[in-house]
Amino acid sequence: MSLHRRRIRAEEWSPVGIESLEDNAFDVVRSVDHRSVIAGPGAGKTELLAQRAAYLLQTGEAPRPQRILAISFKRDAAANLASRVRKRCHPRHAARLDSMTFDAFAKSIVDRFGQALPEAWRPRPDYQIFFPTEGQYRDFLGSLETPPTQIGTRAQIMAVKAKDFERKHLFGAPLPEVPQPPKDAAQWAADRYWRTSLESTRDSFLSFPMIGRLAELVLRVNHVARKALALTYSHLFLDEFQDTTQIQYDLVRTIFLGTATIVTAVGDNKQQIMRWAMAMDDPFGALEREFGAKRTPLLNNYRSSPELVRIQHVLAQALDAQAVAPVSKTQAKVSGGSCAVWDFSTPVVEAQTLAAFVVSQMKEFSLGPRDFVLLVRQRAVDYANVLAPALASYGVQLRNEAAAVGEVTLQELLAEDLSEMVIGFIRLATSIRAGRYWSECQDTLATLRGFSVDDDASWVRLSRELNTFCTDFRQNYPKPVNDLSAASALVAGVIGFVGLNAILAAFPAYRQGDWLAKVTDAIALHIRASCAMASDWATALDVYEGVNALPLMTIHKSKGLEYHTVIFVGLDDGAWWSFSQDQIEATAGFFVAFTRAKQRVLFTYCPTRGARKNIATLYELLKLAGVSVLRVG
Template sequence: MTSGWALSEGIEPTDELLDLIKEVSSVSILAGAGAGKTEFLAQKANYLLQTGICPWPKRILCLSTKKEAQVNIKERIMKRCGATGNRFDSYTFDAFCKSIVDRFKNVLPVKDRPDKGYDIEFEQKNSNGKDKISFNDIRTLAIRIIKTRPDIAKIFSVSYSHVFVDEFQDTRFDQYELLKLLFQNNNTVMNAVGDINQSIMLWADASPTVFNDFRRDFSAKDKFLLKNYRSSNEIQDVLTCFVNFIQSSNSSITVNKKPKNCSIHVYNNEYEEADNLVQKLNGMIDSGINEKEICVLTKQQSSLYTSVLRDKLTQVGINNLDMTELQDALKEPLGKFFACLFRIYTDKSHSSYNEFCELYLELNNVVRGDEQESKLINKISDLISMYKLEIDEDPSVDCILSKINKILKFIGWSKFISKWGQYKSKLFRDKLWNKLESHLRYTIDITNSLPEASKMFVAENCIHIMNIHKSKGLEYKVVIFLGVEDQAFWKYSSENFEDKCAIYVALSRAKQEIIISTSRHRSFRCNARRDDSISNYKKVKEIYDFLLKNCLFTLTKYEK
């Protein structure tokens, strides 16, 4: 039954990969940076669905820590599998827990049961356990429901023949407890995929022993996925070397050859830093590198660490966006509808129109070729065309926002709420809308034309700026890692696994070039209460020492 199956486009058919795809037991997969973890999951799902190993009506469940990872894997599955991809359920852990609570909350005592139509609170202090619930509460309630009624777990184990857990190293203690309650000691095959050297979410209660626990609790085999499809050979060499540093700061392993495109730059202040980096970035863009292929990463507080650099980039006409807060908004279904409509209204974008139609059909549970397709698409297309003519007459920000809002009202919030549970919260909807509106106003204000603004809205024509933890799964030709100083790595020590992993994540986003930038002085760290503007390097010295002595980075110091 499996003999006629072959890998679809998107990944190199190595023996290592094919062995993993066809593995029938539960597995713990340790993958290297750039090894194609997400594409592997897409190909594995394609194999299970197309060959009938996951037979109808069985389904595959995929759980991710982050929203962007959840969206990415679902999109790849639909591309690989077509209609059979509808039997692939992709959730974030939080969304999955929420679905359990929403379906089965009535098994809880009335006094502990959240209200119907409760709002999600992102800060625990705002939760009251009734009409305002935090995600910590959601996870706790989901676990309590399964413990109260173990028979509910049977529903999930019967429904799902296979479970994928992406970015497994970031799994929290409570999330792992839920996995055990639902899928331990039954016939569900578990695939846990992650990189132990990217475990940067220990601050979020991720379990540092989760791989060992998984092997024990699910009798899982150890497998490896190591080939790097992302980075150049010299950066792969650096990453391999740095893995040894994560394991031991005293590692004597060195790179095979001095990398030409890996460097450290030490500036006197953030203004000198900005001037020099902008000069470098201008040269890169002039050489043909697209702005969106460049990323500036910081350990934390990206808006503060890059403020001077961003101002300088804007002054010289280089578009840039801080994606740290924006990324999640653009990945939301509302964010996608919003972006498509902005592009359709202001630019001749066939791809945005096609994406809008796909989203609209998905929202209405209609597939391509269905008899309802033409009626749905024609009606809303006529409305969009009418509003586009009105925008041509009045291309103001307020007019564009008004027409986006009118289309969304025509679609109906009730459909959003029915399809995506997070939109039950009016507070969530309002916050998301305000963020998207503010971003749209900014892009129009900062660019010279509406078509350029619509591209910048989705970060197509600008340098990306973000904190490290938002960069996982992304890749860029050039990565500038800015602010490697004690003040940013204030918890760093030789034993601090989390911070070492964060550095690895930053380095492994790069395909061609890594620039590490530090400034001896940063003005934003000085305020009325404390002057911490002088950068300290006592904690991070061993990082620089290893990159210079073992990874053979080139060092440039700018004289005082």
Template structure:
């Protein structure tokens, strides 16, 4: 433990003044407005490091972080571990709103009575079944009921945590905010809310207007701003600044932050989506050939319906041998610890060199026992993997070297044991969810093998780190990429409220670190996998292309 005045940011990083102040705050609640690339996640990780290493969060107390997406929750947890180490990082709980609410239900389920009564092992499904099943939309309201009705439940939550972090707070809904109020309002727990009103893209899902002011009033929170964008290069920042000028003139970046020539912006028109797809697949091939840039540093963003808008592009990527990861299918599953465990294990068995997979695998499975027990279990696990690799080597001599992949995965699950698997996630306390994830993982790998028969390459498509990412702009929140392709910047794709759509466009643009590509096609034929209305003739969204026009890079 170190004195607060002696603490410096972990790993030698430098924080801007307001981020440093936020990281070291010990008294007041904070309402932090931070733009894209301002380092919100890093600030929260450094704040966790400060609180844990200086004893402001004293053992056995914990820190709670609540995010909106599984990816964001997982990324923050991983970053905290890197900054303050595994031992202290174990006292940092990072959940989505729904995961946090479900933990409350699972722990205090007997509080629910009458029509809300739930049996042990209840499920979450598409309809409500008395005592045995609830819908996804029921999770937060039921957690609120528990906290309102039970002083013991409220006290148990409040006595667990010294600090609560709220990430992407501009998208907080009424139910989510009510959960926060019932759980923490009027307590000495320090609250740190972080977000950006310019990135408010969840209005359609009930995001509250004026949420930061409401929170500041209810929790007496002090407002702070983080202005600096550390993500994007200068030319991209200049384009973003023009959008900010329309969204929130008070947040326009000062000239000294826009100096420099780095960053590329491209705008391309195509006659139809087939020509668009072939050109973009060739472009990604040139960007990545010879290892010049990892596939994972390329993102393809669409406003909505990625399976349809990117139908031709996915086919072109396959023809060019470019691995891609369709987040519509994979985001939730690939974020599951049990799925990650299976994929990383198989990558270690069948891949050539997989240091990242091996590190993740070891971190998931190594127990937090005393040093002798941990060392013994590590030796046992290493021997198990060595034996499995020997079996795989023999199988490689046969005509079908990958036939036994699920048998090896099953041996891993049997060796690890149910107790350790359940400990990977609170959701697995309901064993049915664990079985579901394992089954889905097997099915998904089998599907990928029909496209890519080489198991190591199929596993790469499952994982985060070796495939082009295809996702909606909404799902890209909190992520960043070297190169971003925004596909189909067309009126027919951005047809909602103009203010909301402008925010969505800004989020997409601000994911790019070095290169941004905007496209539109005159003709976008209806994909065969879509049966609803579809406009074949397309028109560019002129306002959005107008932001890019002054900053285009010569072809």
């Protein structure tokens, strides 16, 4: 694949690294107006943005020295987009894409301009980040004294629901430049929360929603900073746009509405599963009304077989009556039905049957454990305790990716930039043939240190440093480490070699608070646990990354992933106990789980875990789609 360095004429540009794009996608790639792109499962949302970036950078439609800003909801999605652009563009072009999460973007603004905030809203420069829970909001409300008589009563404060306190009163609207006198008890409580967080005796404590609101305020009152930021970016990409919160949307609107920056928002309104986390009800509609964005649907599904796509459309219509029927671009490769509900007498029989089925499918279709996923609604450990022994009896390791490693989950850890970096350098140092790892590590260091592509002397020096690092590592760690202190020292050594300051500069999430320490500790813990299961480094690192393990995870954590076969364990009232509280979001979660599959979806049910009365709606949808319920064991 040729990575063009020189400018290509727009009319001569063609997709990079793929055969073609569907007509609507090609239209979006070359668009010169705001776009609201509705892209269903398997439509290639990330690939669309990668191709648009390649087009803009290679043709000069994003003119130097301006850059492209890509904002994603999750860190792994931001990293995935940046990686794809690097593979499709010359490094000189790819370096002009800034791909980050909303949280990282807002934090970078507060870190740069926060001391220009009005004094009443100004946090201390060394503020700490915290992650409040619903229970902590309740505790805070319960700890407040009686408000002034003219404001309200303590009973009124205690009547405020924690979710309403967060969504409506703390973050429901942009912050005023000058704090306004509260008009009722809920507003008074919200003001006390902000004052307590900002004016703590030692440090300011900010959550990411607070940082988002402060970022919007500082740019609203600082016209020079706002204009400079808008001029920096010729184009803005918004990925997974259906999960955008009002806080995040307000920040984008304040910076870019009415400017020359062209916005491309991509997502699927049928996969909105973050309403519990303050996602807007209809962000696409807001973008279309205020920015004048043109709605453009993507029609192809490159992931799922025709039969699965047909069933998906039935589910999609329950979420959006106007949903356009997608076209599958994948062939069916499995025999028999591609979707069914399997009824079992007990969880033990269920586990034994599923284990035998997975092993038989692996043999029949030459698949590996990571071609399958076991999805659960919640309490993953409860299912893992029954499923793991059954799979182990066939020689298959189950990996609970919702399990905690220190203070983060395993799946969160593996998506962390620092984790990927540390493991990449260990693989480089311990591999006999390290060609790919050499290139990746060399590129990582060059990017972190800001080397020019043409700076030959720096690249030669970098190669020598890498050689020295590998030699020293092999001498210090010839075999996998056998205790936590050695694992911690190993991780510290890799970070020291790469350069802590360079890491902090590249990844804003690690700069403040204790997140860097938590991730570093988790890496060491997981390296130690992985080494205990291996006699050589290659095996230990495969264990670390779960290369040969079958993943078990929750619905929410499966979003953005794909598997040959999806097995949803526990389609019952017990697992879906909150279904009646928000049927739209729950049905969207069900849709997300279903659409992870390429070839087959199985749902399982055991009466000992719960009835299926409260979630009858889901079973009715499956029945409407022609999905059978079978008694298996």
